[in-house]
Amino acid sequence: MRRDLWENTIMTDPALPINVFHPTFRPGCSLRLHWHEHFELIYVESGEVVYQIGGRPFPTKPGDMLFVNSGELHSATSLHPNEPFTVYAFVFNPSMLGLKEPHIVGLVAPYTNGLSAIANRIEQTDPFYPLLKQIAMQLADEFEQKRHGFELAVRSYCQLLFTWLSREFTVKQRSDTEMNAFRTKTDQFKELLTLLESDMTERVTVEQAASFVHLSPYHFCRMFKRMTGQTLVQYMNLNRVNKAEYLLKNTSMSVTDIAAEVGCSSINSFSKLFRQLRGLSPRDMRKGQPI
Structure with a gap:
């Protein structure tokens, strides 16, 4: 059933896996329950809407900001059936954060593998809220206007958003034992990514890559997709x-x-x-x- 709720979010450019949605939901409309592997930052521009994220309700008003971690089920319904609501939804794949650079994998991978999580609500009273809102609106402007070099700006804003969110709003962190075991496995993936970068003429199969990090092909494919947001190919x-x-x-x-x-x-x-x-x-x- 959970696979039935998976959403294949539209990304217009595989090299820039992000989309910024700015929909207005008509009275009576709602956002169906779904999940995706991407991160999602939501900014409520107008109206009052209740989001369900990970089974918890989050009633919101204009200006409120929410975050959906990778893999979390979420939906949205207007608090007032006769009123519309408008949101910004910044949906970006973890690979937007520069996961081709092995040293960044260790920072992001815990959040794509469920070992760490970011708070679903960012309060308007939080001292970092103005900064996050400013970065988000700048990202939206760059994405919509597509001026020269917007790709670099959009990627930079995604990195800034994730940096501040992970630094200031991490609410879930596994035990030291679990994290150390995960870091050991992540270090093996870093070596693999470095190898893949160093010689592109070498045809590396899934089986060879899985053997390199001491995993079965099945578990390797799942972990590689979570870490990089992409399949090996x-x-x-x-x-x-x-x-x-x-x-x-x-x-x-x-x-x-x-x-x-x-x-x-x-x-x-x-x-x-x-x-x-x-x-x-x-x-x-x-x-x-x-x-």
């Missing part, structure tokens, strides 16, 4: 395209050589993958990019 493909984009913009290497450098078996498969994740061909990416 998605993670490696995004790394390939990121590196290829850098090489296209900053070197005079041919597209064929770049394809080989990032571990693609053919120029056709490379171009298809690049277009899938960037929306244009490698050659179009290079146009207008002087070396």
Whole structure:
């Protein structure tokens, strides 16, 4: 049943896995019960609405801010059936926080694996509330306006939000024994991520990666997805395209050589993958990019 409630949140750009929703719910409308692997920050702009998060009710008024941890069931219903309500919902995948950098994995992974959790309500009277609201509204503006370099700004604001939320609003922390055991496993994943980054020409299978961190393929896939927000294949493909984009913009290497450098078996498969994740061909990416 819980799998039936899973929501495949729309992310328009795989390289920037975030969406900012700004809906107005008409009188009588509600948000169905669902869950997703992403983090979600909610800001109530107008109206009064009650959110159910993890089985607990959170009545809200304009200006209230809520947080939904990865995997938490949540829904929303207007407190007044004849009145609409408007919210901002910032839904972002943990990979937005820079999980391709192994040292960040140890900071974020406890929150994606349920070992730590952030408070569901951020009170308006809390001294950090004004800062969080300011960052959230700046993030919304960058995402909506899409000015030059907005991708970098959006990612930076996500990192700031998570930093302050995890630093000031963590309410769940497992025992030292549990955390130490988890950190040991996380360190093994950091080594694996470093290995994947260092040589993209090496074709690493799920079985090989699972063996590296001493897990079965099934448990490895679950833990890798929780830690990075992506499957192993998605993670490696995004790394390939990121590196290829850098090489296209900053070197005079041919597209064929770049394809080989990032571990693609053919120029056709490379171009298809690049277009899938960037929306244009490698050659179009290079146009207008002087070396």
